Amino acid sequence: MAIGKEAPPRDQRAALVPLPRREPEATHNPRLSDVDEWGRSEHTRQLVRRIYNPIYKHWFRAEWEGLEKIPRHGGALLVSNHAAAIPSDAPVIMHGIEEELGRPVYGLADFFFRTAPWLGTGWARGGGVTAHPDNALRLLRDQGQLALVFPEGTKGPSKTYADRYRLRRFGRGGFIEIAMRAGVPVIPIAVVGAEESMPILFRLPSVARALGVPYVPVTANMLAFGPLGTLLYFPAKFKLRVLDPITFDVPAGQERYSKSRVMDEAENVRMQLQETLYDMLRERRSVWFG
Amino acid sequence: MGRRILITGLDTFWGGRMAQALERDPDVEMILGMGTQEPKVPLERTEFVRADQTYSILSRIVRATQVDTIVHTFLVVDSTQVSGRALHEINVIGTMNLLAAAGQAGSPVRQVVVKSSTIVYGAASSDPYWFREEAPRTGPVRSRVERSLIEVEGFVRDFAEDNPATVVTVLRFANVLGTDIVTPISTNLSRRVMPTVAGFDPLVQFVEEDDVVRCLKHVTRRRIAGLYNVAGDGKLPWSEVLTMCAARSLPLPPVATRAAASVLIRLGAIDFPPELESLLRYGRGVDTSRLKSTGYTFRYTTAGAVENFIQAVRLRRTVGSSDPAYTFDQDVEQFFRHSPAIVNTTGNPEDDGQ
Numbered sequence: 001m002a003i004g005k006e007a008p009p010r011d012q013r014a015a016l017v018p019l020p021r022r023e024p025e026a027t028h029n030p031r032l033s034d035v036d037e038w039g040r041s042e043h044t045r046q047l048v049r050r051i052y053n054p055i056y057k058h059w060f061r062a063e064w065e066g067l068e069k070i071p072r073h074g075g076a077l078l079v080s081n082h083a084a085a086i087p088s089d090a091p092v093i094m095h096g097i098e099e100e101l102g103r104p105v106y107g108l109a110d111f112f113f114r115t116a117p118w119l120g121t122g123w124a125r126g127g128g129v130t131a132h133p134d135n136a137l138r139l140l141r142d143q144g145q146l147a148l149v150f151p152e153g154t155k156g157p158s159k160t161y162a163d164r165y166r167l168r169r170f171g172r173g174g175f176i177e178i179a180m181r182a183g184v185p186v187i188p189i190a191v192v193g194a195e196e197s198m199p200i201l202f203r204l205p206s207v208a209r210a211l212g213v214p215y216v217p218v219t220a221n222m223l224a225f226g227p228l229g230t231l232l233y234f235p236a237k238f239k240l241r242v243l244d245p246i247t248f249d250v251p252a253g254q255e256r257y258s259k260s261r262v263m264d265e266a267e268n269v270r271m272q273l274q275e276t277l278y279d280m281l282r283e284r285r286s287v288w289f290g
Numbered sequence: 291m292g293r294r295i296l297i298t299g300l301d302t303f304w305g306g307r308m309a310q311a312l313e314r315d316p317d318v319e320m321i322l323g324m325g326t327q328e329p330k331v332p333l334e335r336t337e338f339v340r341a342d343q344t345y346s347i348l349s350r351i352v353r354a355t356q357v358d359t360i361v362h363t364f365l366v367v368d369s370t371q372v373s374g375r376a377l378h379e380i381n382v383i384g385t386m387n388l389l390a391a392a393g394q395a396g397s398p399v400r401q402v403v404v405k406s407s408t409i410v411y412g413a414a415s416s417d418p419y420w421f422r423e424e425a426p427r428t429g430p431v432r433s434r435v436e437r438s439l440i441e442v443e444g445f446v447r448d449f450a451e452d453n454p455a456t457v458v459t460v461l462r463f464a465n466v467l468g469t470d471i472v473t474p475i476s477t478n479l480s481r482r483v484m485p486t487v488a489g490f491d492p493l494v495q496f497v498e499e500d501d502v503v504r505c506l507k508h509v510t511r512r513r514i515a516g517l518y519n520v521a522g523d524g525k526l527p528w529s530e531v532l533t534m535c536a537a538r539s540l541p542l543p544p545v546a547t548r549a550a551a552s553v554l555i556r557l558g559a560i561d562f563p564p565e566l567e568s569l570l571r572y573g574r575g576v577d578t579s580r581l582k583s584t585g586y587t588f589r590y591t592t593a594g595a596v597e598n599f600i601q602a603v604r605l606r607r608t609v610g611s612s613d614p615a616y617t618f619d620q621d622v623e624q625f626f627r628h629s630p631a632i633v634n635t636t637g638n639p640e641d642d643g644q
Contacts, residue, residue, distance in 0.1 A: 029593070030534065030593045030594060030596070030597040031524075031526075031530070031593050032530050032533050032534060033527065033529075033530045033533075035493070035526075035527045035530065037419065037420075037493065037524065037525045037575065038419060039493055039527070111415045111416045112415075114415040114572065115415045116489075117487070117488060117489020117490055117544040118488075118489040119489075120489070120490070121489060121490060121491045124491075129419070130415070130416070130417075130419075132416070132417070132418040132419070133418075134418035134419075134420065134422070134425065135418055135419050135420075138419075138420060
């Protein structure tokens, strides 16, 4: 019955005999790509993971501790220290969790990324989302996803080598408030290695202002590798330690939470991360071999 | 007693469509359409009254006809259609006079429905990916359409506050695609050349034209008050819209975009109103859960709307425009409305007829 399969025209006025307007079929999906509502494409991620895997395994030789503390289902807010001129920690964390746990990680970041042509599109396809509270809430509470956030913001990666592994201020504690509102745990991840992968010697604030970017660094990599050094990382050994999930005994869904409680919790997370980093640095024998 | 409904912009696409939809509802006793020109679609029982675009005679009409509902569809959201001056007159001054007439002492008006647009949210890098109705826009107001619609919504808010007994409904519609509507986006897509901003592939939402009318009818019939976003489920990357429509991308430079576009606009190659530029950079998403909680179900998703649109375009490319030419003739219309020879037949209240 080939004729029976012929779709009647949508617009009934086009037909000589009025035809009933066809209802869109429930099973039919007209989508052509797998880009989700956040701009992330699993297909793109797969491709990126395939390219990135040798860097993860052989260049940074990433090693995890406590990965089982990250839930396999449901929302959780991953919180980590942030470092390197072009932050190398975010890709390592996202790659590691996606490979090991098989679930996507959305990276929350400054909306600066969205304004950059090409870079912004690639960033979004790879799982980058701007760190708007509404976005975080929808990801964590409504969709039960994993979201990764760096509460230091650009203050983390823009710090110079002399300040390595000293955590900056944790913003205004917005990440705590979001986790409380969404009713999900905060899971801190301490990362050692990123600081040495692309250390900043000094910054050029006037150039940054002129270009309209958060910071313009001069890195050790540029001195060592020349122009190639703007993108090429040193092969620092990466060690990542997942801390115990932190839950809050407050009702979820409130519009606002006590600011002092939020700031205390943020400081608590910061202290835990800072102490874990010092512990890990005490145990580290070599920057390159761990 | 049935509803007595006044529709503004009867000669425009939405006014005509809305009148046709309401005519099929036997609970609607009388439909009065105002327009600056004659209606462009065949209508059974809608009364047409010609008015200038700022409705200076509206107070008289409201008093004389005792309409209980005003459906304000005559708001321009496409700046390529009219001059800046006319845009201001139609949107801002028109709405002001409309609300003044609806709020006059002893006014019979019990509901006002306003067809606004998600353009009021703008599109900026600092936006949330899904706007809820109460979320503020984050970027500066750049285009005239945005400015005028924000002003219109301000008037409507004040009106709602001053007239607590009147049901005030504002619907913010996403970009519309459909079988018949012509917008700058649909024009570009039908020409198979769509401007893009190089390096950007934003996520966009569409609402199908039938959903627009069904939704307007839904809130009018049930007298639902409040502010609602209206958009098909899901989002599409702009590149996917282009692929679905087999349109080629015409990338404009990410800097000096406006200057490059103005050259192409002057050559007649593309339609590119200023409110489209920020959309093609950052896209826009609106959360429709509030509307759905009122019981409205969408017939089309965003992807479904695009597919339906392109199927209509394909058909038109093959067989040409299928609409029978309709011309309004006052004598004929008067005969059908008021001659004793006409036998009245009414339809089913929930019938969308679409």
